[in-house]
Amino acid sequence: MLTCLPGKEAEGRKRARELEKLRLEAERLKIEAEEKDKERQIEIEKLKFEAERLKVENEEKERKRQIEMEKLKLESEEREKAREAAEREKEAERKHQLEMKKLEAEMAAVGPPTAEQATAKAPRLPAFVDEKDDLDAYLLRFEIFAASSQWAEDKWAAHLSALLTGRALEVYSRLPEDEARSYTAVKQALLKRYNLTEEGFRAKFRQNKAEEGESPQQFIVRLTSYVYLERWVELAESSKSYEGLRDLFVKEQFLEACPRDLAVRLREQGPSSLDELAGMAQHYLEAHERELGKKEEEKETIPVRNRTQLGTASGIATCYTCGDPSHFARDCPVSKEARPTGASSIFTSTGGKAGQQATFIVAGQVEGKKVPLLLDTGSTQTLIREDLVDAGKIAEDQEITEKPRLLDCSTAAPPEN
Structure with a gap:
């Protein structure tokens, strides 16, 4: 039994070598398969890229073709328009020649031309x-x-x-x-x-100035002659009598003085008399619920500012009621505990005069004390810190009976609840 061991060991080693050889072969085949798969994937990507390139090229060619077709279409339309214009010009010239021949024939039928006719x-x-x-x-x-x-x-x-x-x-x-x-x-x-209208000559008459080298007499003649004034009167279909010129100038002044939208509407309708002008204007004002002499109120634009701008000079937002930076005025316990219902002539303001840029915070006085004032266009009440007013001047359910007076001597009505 001892003599058989070397043979079995040799056989085992041989089998192990064969197994290793098979394992290596399998590994090699696996690597080759992976390489082939990678090559196949690369080839697929190349084909996809090529297909995308061809697609882009085809789209570009189609776009250029469409542009070229549009260009040819526009050129064709331009040629057609030019041809039609030439035909119209030719037809107009033909009609003109026929008219001239007809006129010559009529003149010849009358007899030998006089000096006037020859001219x-x-x-x-x-x-x-x-x-x-x-x-x-x-x-x-x-x-x-x-x-x-x-x-x-x-x-x-x-x-x-x-x-x-x-x-x-x-x-x-x-x-x-x-x-x-x-x-x-x-x-x-x-x-x-050629748009030579009544309004155009009116504007020329009113706005015209003397030309360089023009004498006063020449300028006056140009204003009063057929060039401006008479052309304005003629196109306005107004008589040259006193009444006609009076109505024309009154109409002009009325249109200049009335609101722009009304003037535009009246010019569009073209009233022929002052009575018709007044009637049209009255209908327009009634339809818009307006009055002629009452100007529309212009709403003042208040600049929008962020909380940093509305805070202190250092840029820290603070409560406008007590000055505490830990909360805002809407959450202030002071304003919740003490809400005075009114005060009489106790706040003044150094706010800007009318026409100056609006601001949210202005300097003012309360009972002689200089304090910053916050202007809130959406507020329905005037709130004042309790420590700024004498206790004797504060009463429950007290109504404001006087208008607050500002430092610029103007007054403001208290807001209605």
């Missing part, structure tokens, strides 16, 4: 340049020229049309035939298109 064919005036010339001044020059040339007024509109360009020509071409032959109708349409 009318070709006005010696420059064309009106849109966005460069002043329309009102241009029309004034045209009327002076037409009158001096002794043109028949029924031909003024046709002669003016030969001098119009741009928006002005477009306005003329859109008028009905009967209005296009009337200089007054053409003029009103042009003034309306």
